[in-house]
Amino acid sequence: MTLPQVPFDDRGLAYGDGVFETVLLRNGKPVLWAYHVARLVKGCQRLGIPVPCQEAIDATWQGNATAPLEVLKLIVTRGSGGRGYALPDTPTPRLLSRRTSFAPMVERWKSGVTVRICRIRLAHQPALAGIKHLNRLENVMARQEWQDVSIAEGLLADAQGQLIEATSMNLFWQQHGELFTPPLDTCGVAGTLRAALIAEGAVREANLTLEALPAVERAWVANSVQGVWPVATLLSEDADCLQRWPINQPDKLQTQAHRLLGYASTYTASPDLFC
Template structure:
C-alpha cells in the first residue's frame, strides 16, 4: 500500500487543524456510517473546513469488499497555506485515508478489563467539545501514565472532577438498572457507538464524579471499533484497587451495542 505524503506546511501536521474518523469496515462497508458522517460534518463546520464530497469519502472504502474486518482511518486537514495561524484565503482541504486489517479483542468482551483513574484533567473548550479534532495531546499525555499491559484503559475527568471519557473510548455506567454516559458539552469526544445507543434510547446522559465511580453498579468502556469491554476492576491513580465488579455472563448492554456493530455472531 502506498501511503499519501503530507507536505511540511500541512496545517493538520503543524497545528492539529483538522478532524479524523476511525471506522469499522465489515465486508468493505462502513459500520455506523451515518453517525461517523454526522460527526465529521460537525467537526468540519466547527473548524470552518469545507466538507469532503460524498464521492471522495466513498472512494476511501471503495475498491472491493474484504472477507475480514478492517479499520478505515479518515483524516481531513485544512490543507496548506495561510501565514502562521491565519487561515488561507482559499482553503484546499486534504483528505487522507488508510485501511488496515482488524480483529477485535474478544477475550476482553468475555473476561472484562482493568481500568485506572488518570491524574491528567481535561480542560474545558465547548467549541471543540464532542468533535474528533486532530489535537489529542491530552489523551496522549494521559496514556503515558501507565505501561502495564494488564490495564486496558484510563478514565479521564475534567478540572472539576467530573468523569468524561476514557483515553480512547467512551464510558458507560449502570445505576438503578439504567445505563448512563457522561455529558460531553464542555470537553471529550462523542463516539459514534455512543451516539447510536443514545438515539435508540438505550443510554442517557448524566453527570458522575470520578470519585464516585467505584459506587456504580456496573461500568463499561466502549467504542465503535473494539465494541464493549465490561470493567471488572478499577484502580486509583496510584494503582490501588478501588472496586471489583463480578463479570456477568448476561450483559444486555453489551449485547445491544454489539448488535449495532455486527459483532453478535463473532
C-alpha cells in the same frame, strides 16, 4: 499501497487543524457510517474547514475488502497555506485515508478489563467538545501514565472531577438498573457507538464524579471498533484497587451495542464473530 505524502506545511501536521474518523469495515462496508459522516461534517463545520464532497468521503471505503474486518482511518486537514495561525484565503482541504485488517479483543468482551483513573485532567473548551479533532495531546499524555499491559484503559475527568471519557473510548455505567454516559458539552469525544445507543434510547446522559464512580453497579468502556469492554477492576491514580465488579452474562449494554456493530452475541473467536 502507496500512501499520499503530507507536505511539511500541512496545517493538520503543523497545528492539528483537522478532524479524523476511525471506522469499522465489515466485509468492506462501513459500520455506523451515517454517524461517522455526521461527526466528520460537524467537526469540519465547527473548525470552518470546507467539507469534502460525499463522493470523495465514500470513495475512502469503496473497493474490494481485504479481510472480513478492517479499520478505515480517515483524516481531513485544512490543507496547506496561511501565515502562522492565520487561515489561507482559499483553503483546499486534504483528505487522507488508510485501511488495515483488524480483529477485536474478544477475551476482553468475556473477562472484562482493568482500568485506572488518570492524573491528567481534561480542559473545558465547548467550541471543540464532541468533535474528533486532530489535537489529542491530552489523551496522548494520559496514555503515558501507565505501561502495565494488564491495564486496558485510563479514565479521564475534568478539573471539577466530573468523569468524561477514557483515553480512546467512551464511558458507560449502570445505576438502579439504568444505563448512563457522561454529557460531552464541555470536552471529550462523542463516539459514534455512544451516539447510536443514545438514539435508540438504550443510554442517557448523566453526570458522574470520580468519588461516586466506585459506588455504581457496573461500568464499561466502549467504542465503535473494539465494541464494549466490561470493567472488572477499577484502579486509582496510584494503581490501588478501588472497586471490583462482577462480569455477568448476558450483558445488556454489550448485547445492544454489539448488535449495532454486527458482532456475534456468542463470545468466541469462531468465524461466526464476523457474520
